[in-house]
Amino acid sequence: QGFTDAIRNNWGGWPLEDLKAGLKAATDKFAWLDADNACALGASYGGYMMNWIEGNWPDRFKCIVQHDGVFDARAMAYETEELWFDEWEHGGHPYYEDPT
Known part of the structure; x- marks a missing residue:
């Protein structure tokens, strides 16, 4: 749980x-992995990370697939039935009450 909680308020930087x-x-250990032809994919939070990778490490992967990823953390507060999750992940306050 500590590992999961460690990325609170930093979804992109530390996980990247x-x-x-x-x-x-992995590519150092397993010679059969072709590091030059690596692809990345993710959905939900993984989709968010695909967008983050595309913006912050754009020259690494041959392809990136983003499926159903979070693309606007503010909108997430309006769209989820799990509001506690959004409040926890983004600093403890809902964006719809304090947009700053």
Whole structure:
């Protein structure tokens, strides 16, 4: 749970560092992985990360597939039935009450 909670308020930056290190470790360890032809894909939060990767590490992957990803954290507060999740992940206050 601590690992999951560690990305609170930083959905993109810290997880991207982990993904970079993990991909490097995997391609270093397993010679049969073709690092030059790697693709990335994700849905929901994973889709958010695909968008983040595209903007912050755009030259790494041959292809990126984003499926049903979160693309606007503000809109997420209006669209989810799990409002507690959005409030926890984005600082403890709903965007619809305090848009700053």
